[in-house]
Amino acid sequence: MPDGTLISAPLACCDTAPGLLPLAAARERLLRAAVPVVGEEALPPGMALGRVLAAAPRAALSLPPFDQSAMDGYALHAADLAPGAAPRVARRITAGEAAGPAIGAGEAVRVLTGAALPPGAAAVVMEEHVALRDGRVSARRLPRPGANIRRRGEDLAEGDILLAPGMRLDARHVALLAAAGVGTVAVRRQVRVALLSNGNELGTAIRDSNRPMLAALLARPEVTLTDLGVLPDDPEALAAALRGAAVGHDLILASGGISGSDADHLPGALRAAGGEAAVLKLALKPGKPLAHGRIGGALCLFLPGNPLAALVGMLTLGRPLLARLAGLATEMGPAPLAAVAAAGFSRKPGREEFLPARIIDQDGFGLPLLEPSGPFGSARLTPLAAADGLLWLPAATERVAPGDMLRFHPFAASFGLA
Template structure:
């Protein structure tokens, strides 16, 4: 992954995005808290604000002198008075605790404590969530709904982010056609890789450029690479990444005036891949089989995209889940297999549902990928292997 990412250079241009539309964007500046959150001591419960001092004992009677809802201010309380208060409302002057409404008996304009009360009970202190000056986000952070909420609490309405990365997707292959254009009885097959990758990249907040389809010819592919490379940050091709007579990815890159290398990964599916640069763009040549393309993109493509966006990327490790049934295979390469979580036992188990790089139905039925290390030859039920949920393995 590091060798693939090394061919890309971070995009430096930035823009300002409205906070509600910043999800999925990559932060380009440090964001600090300009005010404490909560901005004042406030009630964490519906109840009564009191001045507990050294402690209030069960059975004490306190006169209720006010009512404070969220967004309101109340008058001060003393050691023998209380104020009706609601969650989120500011504590009145003199108050240092809140008695839950379940722990008092209301008698007219007074309450009687049903338990002893100590200072600090059910109070959210000013700045206990976020103190003023704390760093909330650093450059390279991919924003999501959590960060949007955190920034909004600071009265931030826009953020400076890197501009969207532009990625072109180009399919190669004489046999391909767009879905809906296939000729009945002909040798064509629908192109699955281009729409699959476009869906992934769109979800990642990337600006996708549809490079279309080109035939298996180095000069034709090279011409398309040149045209796309000057308007995009990354050009991705699918098909022709191996070293056969009809595999033209590496050759086309050179014909286009680019440079690169062929990676022979100890990976199944997805062993062959071509990485490099052409024009002003990074280049990634993926295998043609759809599962191979998906796995290769998830490992290589996401590392390149992270580099372009100026954010860190680490190889996904998954988490250990026991196999639901026995599984055998030929060892030698790290393998990613579609797998489904099986529930109902003491803990979830993993059922492998597919073992070839060209089948799409197992992929659609699976919950993620099981990763088998290169030394794995056979495993009995209960043997733990790494599991990568699609939610994490396919998104940046």
């Protein structure tokens, strides 16, 4: 590994500028206000992919459902697990056929992998270890009792709990549920999210990129989305839209309108609509401004208007909030990967930072070598599109030198972005 003295700058303590709220504290504040949605539905396992379990499913049958052969070979009676034994081949069983009558001393049954074993089978000798002479089996290598047999229920027994509530179902779980004969599973209902962008400039001088980006991030099985479009900088129109969205939604997600200028009305509109709003200043770059609150039964999360700031806010705060609402048992953030700086650069300390970066090579230990993917700017989309992920820098970091160890969040591995 690179010399340990090189890691001191980027892994220094996370002291933040006075008056700014650390990202971890902001995340805890948001999660404290959130509880999982109420309600569930029953779905077949194949239709429940990506959904969150509301109750623990139990196996409807044992796995394996019967004693079965783990190999192509010959099933032998216990009396024939002895040197010199030469039982005759009585019959053949393939996978899917009935096991038939019990096997007796002096009898061997030809079995294929997965075939049901007849009662009395003590072991299966692999066909590679067998010599056949005149319809009789001579084992060149005798198996131990129980060898090459998958016993009924050795994987799981009928009635066993398969999965814990709060898990997100993936392809592995669907396979287990199908194999265990589970017809339907109880999953939490989807989180209902209303999405809007705010700003008079959107759709005229500037195209709205945040709403399509956030909609793409919300395209998840546990979410159902209502697109409210672009709303102008009109306090009354914003208040009316928020009041309407509070009905039938669990979360109202917006970007823009929170930086504090005289054209930023979202927090005030939320209060005017009868809701509660708090405006935060985060020790985060990009994404210093943030607002959150509640109206009726809906939580509100208002992200900055610049695209990179909105993306970072959604990945670091919006995703954990959605996980809590969806009922996921754990909301741990994505674990960063170790990486190495390919080039040096300086920065202003005081706020932790997520910087778009690309992988240009690997070092001698196989770690990715990183460099910023373009000129920094929270409104710049080209460096973001060229990046392989987000490089995380602690608040106290002033200088990154070539060879420094870094913490890197690849878009696909850390955030599930295709």
